[in-house]
Amino acid sequence: MKKIFEIKDLKFYEEEFLDNIEDYDDVIPIIQELSLELNYEEIETVGNNDCCNMTNKNYIVEIPGFLDKEDNFITKDEAEKLTEESEMSLSLFVIRIYKCRECNKWIIDILE
Numbered sequence: 377m378k379k380i381f382e383i384k385d386l387k388f389y390e391e392e393f394l395d396n397i398e399d400y401d402d403v404i405p406i407i408q409e410l411s412l413e414l415n416y417e418e419i420e421t422v423g424n425n426d427c428c429n430m431t432n433k434n435y436i437v438e439i440p441g442f443l444d445k446e447d448n449f450i451t452k453d454e455a456e457k458l459t460e461e462s463e464m465s466l467s468l469f470v471i472r473i474y475k476c477r478e479c480n481k482w483i484i485d486i487l488e
């Protein structure tokens with residue numbers, strides 16, 4: 377299988393991605409670049425996961441950040457170092473990755 381990135385001991389394979397990976401061409405490199413610093417948590421969602429309907433347990437990785445005027449991704453930590461003026465021009469962009477604990481399928485969810 378083709379590994380896209382890994383976060384701690386979790387591996388994310390292209391074959392287990394539930395959407396069309398090409399739609400996330402701009403987001404995947406951001407995750408790959410930050411992957412060494414990222415961590416995951418365990419959450420339970422309301423109702424079972426659609427992928428396998430076996431569990432409501434998921435791993436979640438959250439990358440809080442922003443897009444600047446040129447659509448470059450800036451992490452929350454980086455944004456805090458900016459001047460107030462450049463901070464004003466940022467728009468919210470949070471990347472969330474959910475991975476099913478039963479079947480390992482995963483999705484990316486963007487909050488803008």
Ligand SMILES: [Zn+2]
Nearest residue numbers: 427428476479
């Ligand atoms: Zn599943």
